[in-house]
Each structure stands twice: as structure tokens, then as C-alpha cells.
Amino acid sequence: MPNIGRYIDSTYMNLTAFFSFNTYAEFFQLPFQRKIADKVAESGFYAVVPDFFFGDPFVANTSRTVQEWLKTHGTDEGSKNATRIIAALKGNGILAVGAAGFCWGGNVVVKVSKTYNIKAAVLLHPSWVTLDDIEAVKVPLSILAAELDKGTPANLLKQFEEALSKNKVDNFIKIFPNVKHGWTVRYNDTDPVAVKAAEESHQDMLHWLTKYLKKT
Template identity: 55%
Template sequence: MASSQCCDNPPALIPACGKGKVVDSFGGLKAYVAGPEDSKAAVVLVADVFGFEAPILRNIADKVASSGYFVVVPDFFHGDPYVPENAEKLIPVWLKSHTPEKGFEEAKPVIAALKEKGVSAVGAAGYCWGAKVVVELAKANELQAAVLLHPSFVTVDDIKEVKCSISILGAEMDVRSPPELVKQFEQALSVNSGVGHFVKVFPGVAHGWSVRYSLDDAAAVKSAEEAFADMLDWFNKNLK
């Protein structure tokens, strides 16, 4: 069962936001896309339970795109993101029909569509729920680079099976992936000399800090911007 921390600070959804565009089908899923269509390097962003319309997530997509990547943010929830106000569909109930394993299966055609359009290097970043999708892709050799941000549902056994360069960005006050677990992730990666890795725990922040925060909170913005810089640096090192 996911903890309530996963559902803290839900974003106000603004479907029209972002510099990119929403397409009805990319690899079979509705998606927000941004960046140069002819880029040979692409990044897939996998949302947390609040879905692909979250304004900060789209802002992140736009910033990644401005660095030359073609960016895809698929709607893995098919128009049904988690809504905290919906008391009849609590998070454990919602998760039964929105499993990360289903997201992984639906992500594979998205990556295939990227390759069909000429992309030769694919990276993916996942937030919370999305981190489990990304680690499954990394285990299946579907990616050249992966980034997990405050992951949920990810296990040490998952990390042991990763086949591409991976960065894990954790939070000091995270009950889903506490620093002790993130340290175990790092130890597992250190044993695998064939996989490049970067692991970091951000002090003073909680689960969701990199994609759900108040723009009026200077400290929160600074931490989120640092996480973004680390993520982009990882892609720049491993996709270009």
C-alpha cells in the first residue's frame, strides 16, 4: 500500500499549460511532447500518480526539451490520474487498476515509436510511481540512461537487475524510499561495475519534492532546481 506521503501536495492540473503540444497518440498513448522532432536523443518522463497534466512536470519537460531532447510525457493513466478529493477511490483502490507493471508494458511501444522516428538514444526519468516504470525499462534493456526521483515500489532486487546507467535522487524525509534504502540501492549498484551510477540524498526535503512544491517557497524551488540539474546532467553524460 502506498503511504499518504505519495499524495501530499497535489498539483492544480492545467491541461493547456506548457510550450509543447498534446498529441492523441504516441506509441498508442495520449502524450505531451516537446522539443526538436529530429533529435536523435529522447527523454521519456513518467509522472507520479497525479498524471501528465501537472504544470511543474510539463515545465520540466519543456526545460529538458530546450537542451535539445525530444521529450515525451505519456498519459499512462488514460485520463484517470489520482484525485485526492475522490473519497470513493482511495490510493490503494486506484493503484489496482493503475499498476506500474501495466505502465511498463505500455511504455515499450512508446520507446519503439521513438526509435521508428530515428531516435538512437533514449533516457527516462520517473517520479514516485513513475520510477518503478523506469526501473522496469532499465531492467529490460530498453534505455540508455535512467533517473529515479523519490521512487516508490522500487526494490534492491530491481536495482540489481538494471542494465543501463542510472541516477537515483532520494529525499531525506521519504517514507517510501528512505535514505537507508537509497543507500542499499547504491551498494547494489557499486557491485555492478558494468553500470554507471549516481546516487544522492537531498537534505531537508520529503517525498515528491522535485515535482510537487510551492513556487513561493524559495528553499523548495532551490532543491527542485538542483534535482533537475542533476537529472539533466545525467542525460547529457549518457545520451549525447
């Protein structure tokens, strides 16, 4: 099972938990990106960022391609590990769990969302999510997408929204203008426009999780 101690912030003890996934090494290495988990903890959640890659995250600009890396770090295995972590959290007294997935993690979270193991989910610039995935979702789902992300074009997001609404699954889908894939966790923190867009997405994520997890 992944080491859930990789980054945990429990500023406030609560009976609700949040956990998050990302593909890239810098999510753990850059302090300003850890602020996402800190923001969640400050909102009263037990925030957990598991290491699903066992110390072997994808690193851009190396000889290993994403396709090669995925052979040993697929999202099917990721979703199994996520289910184990959820069970461990609940076994320790957590009553409600919410999940947010960034990039690779979006695909993991959408798989977990096909069960009632979590109360709500957020996908931020998700990768490889299909209409079939969305049609199987059972819990409230928010998708925060980038206008310039070829993986989630506007017409596909519209289909996602229609499918969720048809299945009576609460949903919130938002396209952020003039941003690229990864803008919520990989941005220039000296660029006020980039920071504003990222922080807006973080707030949207928090609002969605608070809406559903704090009902418990």
C-alpha cells in the same frame, strides 16, 4: 498504447529522446511542472510525457485510495506501455532514449532499466523500488531521493548503491535534505527554498541524461 501526444516538447530536433512519468493529475495541469519537459527540450532532447493513465490519474483528497487506483493502473502494465513507446520512438528514427520516473513512474522506469531498451535512467523520489529491482538494472542509473521519504530510507539507498557498484552499473545516488516525497514536481513555487531544491534535482537529472544519451 498511451497517448504520447499528451505533452510533447521538441524545441530542438535531436536523435535522442527523454520521456517521463508521474502519478498525479497536477503534473499535466500545473504549468510550472511542465517546465521540466521544457528544460529537457531546451537541452536538445525530444521530450515526451506520455499519459499512461488514459485520462484517469490519481487525484489526492478524494474517496478513491492509491491502493484502489493501482488495481487498474499498475506499474507492470505501465512498463509494458513504456516499452511500446520506446519502440515507437526508435521506429521513428530516435537513436537513444533516456527515461525519468517520478513517484509511480520511478517503479516503471526501474523495470524498463532491466533491459537495454534505454541508455540511462533517473528515479526521482521513486515508489515501491526494491533491492531485487536494483540488482537487475543494466543501464546507468541515478536516484534522486528525499531525506524525509519513508519509501527510500538512507540505509536502503546505501544498499542500492552497493548493488549497482557491485554489478558495475554506473550510478549516482543523492539524498536531498529536508524535503519530502514529491518535492521535485509538487512544490510551492512561491517558496524560494522549495524552488531551489526542485531545480537542483532537475539539473542533476539533465546532467545524468546528457552524460549518457549525448554519447550516441
